[in-house]
Amino acid sequence: MILTVKPRSVAGVLREASAGLEGKALVSLAAAVPSSFIASLAPKAKVMRGMTNVNVEVGHGFTTLSAGPGADAEARAMAEEVFGRLGVVERVDEEYLDALTALSGSxxxxxxxxxxxxxxxxxxxxxxxxxxxxxxxxxxxxxxxxxxxxxxxxxxxxxxxxxxxxxxxxxxxxxxxxxxxxxxxxxxxxxxxxxxxxxxxxxxxxx
Ligand SMILES: NC(=O)c1ccc[n+]([C@@H]2O[C@H](COP(=O)([O-])OP(=O)(O)OC[C@H]3O[C@@H](n4cnc5c(N)ncnc54)[C@H](OP(=O)(O)O)[C@@H]3O)[C@@H](O)[C@H]2O)c1
Incomplete structure (x- = not known):
């Protein structure tokens, strides 16, 4: 599952959807929303956070992914595979995602x-x-x-x-x-x- 709503909508969407997220890999692309916050609302999901950019439209995106609570090797591999079809993917520490929101997203x-x-x-x-x-x-x-x-x-x-x-x-x-x-x-x-x-x-x- 890929979460691509505005940051202010994340909590409401997750409250509605959390039951269906049990055991699923969940990648949030919402700027600035920590993986710990996502995990608090979807505690049984395998949570990852990422930042990408509009260039995925032409297969030249640059997507950075960080593993959050519950993200096992299988979930990480799946996320890398999906975003790898849309450009270059790199694993990063979550602490870099604000700067990457500027340098990749913006x-x-x-x-x-x-x-x-x-x-x-x-x-x-x-x-x-x-x-x-x-x-x-x-x-x-x-x-x-x-x-x-x-x-x-x-x-x-x-x-x-x-x-x-x-x-x-x-x-x-x-x-x-x-x-x-x-x-x-x-x-x-x-x-x-x-x-x-x-x-x-x-x-x-x-x-
Ligand atoms: N734009 C970028 O280049 C970019 C890059 C990286 C990350 N992001 C992140 O991606 C997120 C979305 O940005 P955006 O620019 O794509 O915004 P956007 O164009 O406003 O798209 C938001 C999407 O969320 C849907 N949505 C809103 N509320 C919903 C709900 N309650 N349930 C289900 N779907 C809902 C909207 O559907 P409707 O249109 O039907 O309302 C729309 O498809 C943000 O968190 C942003 O930080 C954006």
Missing amino acids: APAFIAEIVDALALGGIAAGLPRELAYRAVLHAMLGTARSLLEKGWSPHQLRDMVLTPAGTTIRGVMVLQGNGLKRTLMESVLEATRRAREIREELSPGKL
């Missing part, structure tokens, strides 16, 4: 904003809109593959593209001068903080 939205901004730059430089978006998307896809497949660090790849007094360094200079890295780092931290806030809002006294 990241496609952050990246879409970056795509939009780069494509608008291309349009400002005179490219037709569709060509600008294709150029950015393929640059992004190819860069991700290069980093994953070659094992280069982002700095290595960047330095391979930089020509002294060339075009790329001039663009990088503007990015750094305007705080791109700090902005992106803060966006991940802010989304992580929000996951923690949601958990506070769902504290047992308020359910």
